[in-house]
Amino acid sequence: MTMKHIVLAGLAALMLAGPAASDDFERAAIVMPGSISDNGWNQAGFEGLTQAGEALGFETAFSESVHQPEQIEVLSDYARRGYDLVIGHGGEFQDAVERVAARFPETKFMVNNGLGTKENVANADFYFSQIAYLMGYIAGSMTQSDMIGIIAAQKFKFTTDTVAGYEAGAKAANPDVSVLVTWTGDWDDIAKGKEAALNQISQGADVVWPTMDSATLGSMQAVQEKGVYGIGIYRDAINEWPEILQSAILDVRGNMHSYLERAAAGELDGVLYRADMSNELAMRIGSFHPDIPVEVVDEVAKLIDAMKSGALVVEPQ
Amino acid sequence: MFDPVLLSDVLAGTARLGTPIAFAALGGVIAERSGLYNIGLEGQILAGALGAAAGSFATGSALIGLGCGVICGLISGLFLGYMSIRLRINQLVGGIALNLLLAGLTAFLSRQIFGAQAGGARVEGFTQLHIPLLSDIPVLGPSLFSQDPLFYLLIGIAVLAWCWLMKSHKGLDLRAVGENPKAADLAGVPVLRMQYLAISVSGALAALAGVHLVLSQVYVFAEGMSAGKGFIALAAIILGRWSPIGAVCAALFFGFCDAAQFKLQFSSPEVPYQLFLILPYIASLIALVILGAKASAPASVGLPYDREHR
Numbered sequence: 001m002t003m004k005h006i007v008l009a010g011l012a013a014l015m016l017a018g019p020a021a022s023d024d025f026e027r028a029a030i031v032m033p034g035s036i037s038d039n040g041w042n043q044a045g046f047e048g049l050t051q052a053g054e055a056l057g058f059e060t061a062f063s064e065s066v067h068q069p070e071q072i073e074v075l076s077d078y079a080r081r082g083y084d085l086v087i088g089h090g091g092e093f094q095d096a097v098e099r100v101a102a103r104f105p106e107t108k109f110m111v112n113n114g115l116g117t118k119e120n121v122a123n124a125d126f127y128f129s130q131i132a133y134l135m136g137y138i139a140g141s142m143t144q145s146d147m148i149g150i151i152a153a154q155k156f157k158f159t160t161d162t163v164a165g166y167e168a169g170a171k172a173a174n175p176d177v178s179v180l181v182t183w184t185g186d187w188d189d190i191a192k193g194k195e196a197a198l199n200q201i202s203q204g205a206d207v208v209w210p211t212m213d214s215a216t217l218g219s220m221q222a223v224q225e226k227g228v229y230g231i232g233i234y235r236d237a238i239n240e241w242p243e244i245l246q247s248a249i250l251d252v253r254g255n256m257h258s259y260l261e262r263a264a265a266g267e268l269d270g271v272l273y274r275a276d277m278s279n280e281l282a283m284r285i286g287s288f289h290p291d292i293p294v295e296v297v298d299e300v301a302k303l304i305d306a307m308k309s310g311a312l313v314v315e316p317q
Numbered sequence: 318m319f320d321p322v323l324l325s326d327v328l329a330g331t332a333r334l335g336t337p338i339a340f341a342a343l344g345g346v347i348a349e350r351s352g353l354y355n356i357g358l359e360g361q362i363l364a365g366a367l368g369a370a371a372g373s374f375a376t377g378s379a380l381i382g383l384g385c386g387v388i389c390g391l392i393s394g395l396f397l398g399y400m401s402i403r404l405r406i407n408q409l410v411g412g413i414a415l416n417l418l419l420a421g422l423t424a425f426l427s428r429q430i431f432g433a434q435a436g437g438a439r440v441e442g443f444t445q446l447h448i449p450l451l452s453d454i455p456v457l458g459p460s461l462f463s464q465d466p467l468f469y470l471l472i473g474i475a476v477l478a479w480c481w482l483m484k485s486h487k488g489l490d491l492r493a494v495g496e497n498p499k500a501a502d503l504a505g506v507p508v509l510r511m512q513y514l515a516i517s518v519s520g521a522l523a524a525l526a527g528v529h530l531v532l533s534q535v536y537v538f539a540e541g542m543s544a545g546k547g548f549i550a551l552a553a554i555i556l557g558r559w560s561p562i563g564a565v566c567a568a569l570f571f572g573f574c575d576a577a578q579f580k581l582q583f584s585s586p587e588v589p590y591q592l593f594l595i596l597p598y599i600a601s602l603i604a605l606v607i608l609g610a611k612a613s614a615p616a617s618v619g620l621p622y623d624r625e626h627r
Contacts, residue, residue, distance in 0.1 A: 181586070
């Protein structure tokens with residue numbers, strides 16, 4: 001037994017003794033559609049589970065790049081091996097999870113950004129339009145050309161809500177603004193991501209918000225080359241791209257931590273856990289670009305307060 | 318569509334989106350002309366992209382990155398050649414195996430090389446080259462004569478490859494190998510050597526597609542960044558009637574469809590976006606149906622050559 005093993009064993013013992021650990025919650029697994037180093041959705045899911053597992057003291061496992069045809073097999077495999085919670089990372093797992101969940105009633109399932117709950121199937125997602133409203137408000141306040149853009153891959157609840165919130169926020173800040181929407185059909189095609197952003201910029205947009213996975217890199221490359229502003233997603237992206245005005249931090253890790261805490265305590269129900277601006281662990285804004293005037297920063301703070309108090313309700317919920 | 322600024326934008330987009338497909342298609346043409354399918358284009362694009370990113374990341378020089386990418390492509394081509402020529406594995410299966418291998422290997426290696434920065438490590442790349450005088454031409458100037466150096470390299474290689482393949486003795490030998498290797502062998506053409514040469518060059522050309530993605534477009538490596546371009550290139554080969562220049566034109570046509578659909582999304586927002594996204598595929602399907610009737614594929618493509626076999 002090496003030193004490292006002794007330390008690890010000690011840590012494990014400490015964790016098992018900790019109050020968060022429950023006797024009947026020992027193992028959780030996550031099944032993801034893409035690679036755990038995509039700097040986006042999949043990496044967040046992987047880290048969310050492993051970090052929560054370390055903090056709360058349960059064993060974790062993951063499967064990456066699992067495509068539609070393999071979903072059922074991979075999910076059932078974890079259930080068969082006795083995992084207490086099996087997470088499908090993304091709405092595309094909804095159907096597969098429902099089918100597997102019916103066969104393993106003792107196992108709890110979770111679909112991140114899921115589309116429906118069952119007795120043993122829970123969902124977790126975000127109030128997307130709320131944070132998109134704030135991004136739209138900032139973009140609408142900062143545009144010189146009265147034209148801003150948003151790029152998304154495919155049309156479904158996450159993207160349509162985000163687009164709707166972004167448009168509403170931009171109109172609230174600047175009634176004259178027009179919003180360009182581009183659908184690329186691909187989350188990871190970097191060349192298309194760049195082309196989409198170049199097109200919006202040549203059309204006159206001076207703030208562009210790419211909301212894909214790896215393809216976002218391409219869009220931000222165009223934003224940098226053309227000297228316009230961008231908006232970040234998932235993490236405080238100004239650290240990587242100085243052109244970022246503000247970031248919509250959809251902290252999948254934080255959101256997962258919230259529900260994994262419940263799961264570890266044996267309190268995870270088959271309901272929808274939706275994170276909004278009042279759950280800062282899961283959803284918050286990042287750092288402001290230095291160009292943003294202080295009045296806009298103050299106004300955004302007021303909007304956030306109004307959202308928390310319920311005075312401002314952004315549609316669609 | 319006839320607004321000059323718009324047209325210029327679409328043409329520039331055509332060159333950017335079409336160049337990687339064109340490099341890969343050119344590689345495919347050379348391989349198929351020698352009688353070997355190269356289904357591994359998709360993986361070889363990734364190999365070239367990773368080689369370019371790693372080379373440029375390590376040395377800070379885009380040219381060395383270019384060299385590293387091409388070498389990765391050559392090696393992957395030789396490996397595919399070994400499987401198809403020496404081991405006589407089914408060439409489709411060998412190519413698919415190579416794609417799977419390289420998709421996993423590049424993902425693994427990129428995590429080793431770029432570490433936690435995976436997908437975020439910026440590397441030095443090429444800047445746009447404005448050709449004097451020509452870049453001042455309206456419409457065509459800002460779009461076609463202000464591209465990155467690899468676009469000009471593509472045009473140069475395409476013309477050279479066409480001249481070599483169609484007009485030179487060696488090119489005739491290569492085509493003979495693809496049509497009837499037995500006859501070529503009897504005439505004294507070194508069949509296997511020609512095939513090894515063709516498949517390695519094919520890998521290097523496919524790798525140039527990846528090099529273009531990394532060093533001319535986004536300056537980072539991302540897993541799976543080939544995003545199906547190697548498969549679209551296979552269609553471009555057929556559409557281009559197995560001619561180097563034809564394949565490049567077909568690839569640029571696909572690029573044009575892609576570039577145009579981004580513009581059409583703005584001008585007609587009420588049309589479902591999926592319709593625009595399938596535009597390149599519909600266009601190529603129609604083109605294939607119209608042109609496909611008189612197939613002109615090399616006669617022995619896909620059949621392993623065995624000297625001892627009667």
